[in-house]
Amino acid sequence: MKFNEMPYQRINLEEKKLRFEELMKDFAAAANGEAQFEVHKRYYEFKDEIDTMVIIASIRHDIDTTDDFYEKERNYYDEIEPELIDMYVRYARLMYESPYRNYLEEKIGTVAFKNIELNIRSFDKKLIPLKQEENALTTEYDKLIASAEIDWDGEILNLSLLRKYLTHKDREVRRKAYSKYSSFFEANGDKLDSIYDKLVKNRTRQAEELGHDNFVGLGYDRVRRNCYDKAMVENFRKQVKEYFVPFAEKLHEKRRSRLGIEKLSCIDESVFFENGNPEPVGTPEEIMASAQDMYGKLSDETKEFFDFMSENELFDVLGRKKKRAGGYMTYLPVYNAPFIFANFNGTSGDINVITHECGHAFQGYLSGKDPIKEHADITMETAEIHSMSMEFFTAPFMDQFFGSRTEDYSSMHLEDAAIFIPYGCMVDEFQHIVYENPQMTPAQRHQAWIQLEKEYRPHLDYTGYPYFEKGGFWQKQPHIYDDPFYYIDYCIAQICAFQYKIRMDENYQEAWDSYLKLCKLSASDFFTNMLKEVGLDSPFEDGCVKRIVEKLDTLCL
Structure with missing residues (x-):
């Protein structure tokens, strides 16, 4: 069914609660594991x-943030989401404590039950008012950014359109654009600080209510760190500082020389060629047609997927x-349909949407065929590998x-992916601090951000842009506000993606077969186990980051 034809009706919470209680009663009364699993299939439905109604409302709100109807729907779901979570956690606890758990675990997997444990651990009904406040604050941030x-x-x-x-290839145009960009954040700085301050305090109170000293442990549970911990993440960041930061700085120096300037400024941060970054050829409609041809x-498997999407x-x-x-992929479970949201703006980022977000959507399309819904419940570092x-x-x-700038795009894409790693780790360390x-x-x-910039991106110079000079650049990153502790997943995944890049240069088909296997595994096993199963090294292992840097050094320098 086409997205614009999908019917929408607001979720009636009271009606859902009654139906939920029936499910709970039937599950508890089931005489054996087989009978409980039959109830579990009804719970899927x-x-x-x-989820489908909530996601339709969210997408339509994001398509037009001034639409009064869907703004009210978004606010409604912000309000009732904690009550929905409460229902889901109550049901999960019933499964977790089932006398037939062994049978259920055999059906849906040990990963699912570990995630159930984390879900139970990260929520209590007493958090509902705080969760409602948190949702309202993240929506306030998103709306403020969209209002520019x-x-x-x-x-x-x-x-996005800026x-x-x-x-732009003209440095004076970039300077003018950056001035307007930073001015928006300076004008809204107090509001952005206020929203984040309230979020930090809110999330800290949630953590304290659950017995934590601070939000870090709860944050890890919420993003379902089910097979690695804070110490492993710290060790990964340590390796990035030791090996990736010096490598990235060499790439920035190469870029500075290529641009023909004496010193890199923040206005040059996303520019790779003196004659401008390569831009996609053709209209948006022609780009989408080329994408369909490419995936065909x-x-x-990719042909079937993209034809379905189109x-x-x-x-x-x-x-x-x-x-x-921004942009994202989400999933409409009733229709077994991924959905891609983005903002084409005439830059190479438009093509990244067609590759990056379609990677998410392709895996979502494949996992939607699995009758065990928990297998689609992937953690984000896995999702970002896809x-x-x-x-x-x-x-x-x-x-x-x-066209003629394909080689430029390829080298820019590889360099950009490499220099992202220090930034992504910096975002993560900032959130821990x-x-x-x-x-x-x-x-x-703001001062903590400035210090991290010196450690992770020492080349960067914000001179002339006072708000960013005083450490305000992080406020443009929605993940910091909306999805705490998510961002490191990009870095972990990028190390794995680099391994696929290296492998495909040696044997493309073997690399693709491994990738396809990983997509189909979804969440049927733990992340670290799946890496071994498809032949990838774990980014957490000492030596992995160093080996990747050595390989990239020959490709980029």
């Missing part, structure tokens, strides 16, 4: 119906002034999008 109206020579742009001028040739109009990728900033690796697997087709020290003032948080 129950939850899918709710940048006057560009008489045309009003949002932050992007093409931030990466890549494999039988036929059912499961994309909204054109940049518009009233759209939420997307980041797809960026590399589609490389042989980039001439369809970049903030949540381990929740009493910090906004000014102290």
Whole structure:
């Protein structure tokens, strides 16, 4: 079914509660594991119906953040989401404590039961008012970012549409665009500080209610760190500081020389060539047609996937002034349908949407065929391998999008992926500092960011942009507000994607077969186990990061 034809009806919470109690009663009364699993299949349907309505409302709100109807629906779900979570956790606890747990665990897997444990551990009904406040605050942040109206020579742009001028080949145009970009954050700085301060205090109170000293442990439970811990993440960041930061700085120096400038400024941060970054050839419609051709040739599985997405109009990728900033893939379970949301702006980022977000969507399409719904419940570091690796697997087709500048795009993409690693780790360490020290003032948080910039991105110079000079750049990163502790997943996944890049250069088909196997495994096993199963090294192991840097050194320098 086409997305715009999917019917929407607000979830009636009281009706759902009555149906839920019936499910709970039937599950508890079941005489054996087989009977409980039959009830569990009914629970799948129950939850899918709710999730689909919530997601439809969310997408339609993001498509037009000024739509009064869907704004009210978004606010409604912000309000009732904690009560929905309470139902899900109550049901999960009943499964967890079932006398037939061994049978159920055999059916849905040990990973599912570990995730159930984390879900139970990370929620209590007494948190509902705090969760409602947290949802309202993240929505307030998203709406504030989406509300940006940048006057560009008489045309009003949002932050996403300004992007093409931030990466313009003319340095003076970049300077002007960056000035307008930073001015938006400076004008809204107090509000952004206030929202985040309230979020930190809110999440800290939630953690304390559950017996934690601070939010870090609860944050890890919420993002379902089910097979690695804080110490392993710290060791990964340590390796990045030791090996990746010096390598990234060499890449920045190479970029500075290529741009022909004496010193890199923040206005040069996303620019790789003196004549400008390569831009996609053709209209958005032509880009989408080329994408369909590409996925039709890549494999039988990707052809089936992209044809399904196209036929059912499961994309909204054109940049518009009233759209939420950014991009994502989400999933509509009733229709077994991924959906891709993005903001095309005429830059190479448009093609990254067609590769990165389609990597997510492809895996979602495959896992939607699995009757065990828990297998689709992947953790985010796994999900990001699917997307980041797809960026590399589609490389042989980039001439369809970049023509004579295909080689420029390929080298830019590889360099950009490499220099991202220090930034992603910096975002993660920043969040650990903030949540381990929740009493910090906004000014102290800004100062902590400045110090991390010196450690992870020493080349960076914000001179002339006072708000970013004082450490405000992090406020443009929605993950910090909306999804605490998510961001490191990109870095972990990128190390794995680099391994696929190295392997596909040696044997493309073998690398693709491994990738396809990983997509199909979904969440049927733990992340660290799946890496071994498909022949990838764990980023947490000492030596892995160093080996990747040595390989990339020969490719990039």
